[in-house]
Amino acid sequence: MDKIYISWEEFHKDTKSLCEKIKASGSYDKIIAVSRGGLVPAGIVSYELGLRNVETVNVRSYDDGKEGRNDEVIYTSNVGEVNEKTLVIDDLSDTGNTFRLLKGLFPQAKFITVYAKPEGVSEPDIFEKKLPDKWIVFPWD
Secondary structure, eight states, X not given: OXXXXXXXXXXXXXHHHHHHHHHHHOOOOEEEEEETTTHHHHHHHHHHHTOOOEXXXXXXXXXXXXXXXXXXXXXXXXXXXXXXXXXXXXXXXXXXXXXXXXXXXXXXXXXXXXXXXXXXXXXXXXXXXXXXXXXXXXXXX
């Protein structure tokens, strides 16, 4: 399988560039990081936008052997009010399943990701870069 390797330098540059798009889109007061992949970009975005209010939601994806990939929320911190000033951040929108699931919980939030693949490109409100449908190897992998 073809793989795309993303370095720390590239990821940091792309996330900082994503921050410019976020700033241009409005004003925000909270981040919900999708654990685990969204933790790193959420940290960078929180520094770049000066947002200290960062919460988490943990989504598990698995293959049950019968019906394929399923996503489920397994933990949500006390995120409080979620509205149009809330950013939900992940590292990658692959199939879009995670964001579709979370949009049911946080319908007013703005969904942000650093990278999007063709199948998942329609789910984030803002993303930095479209990637081909290949396995992505992040610097923390």
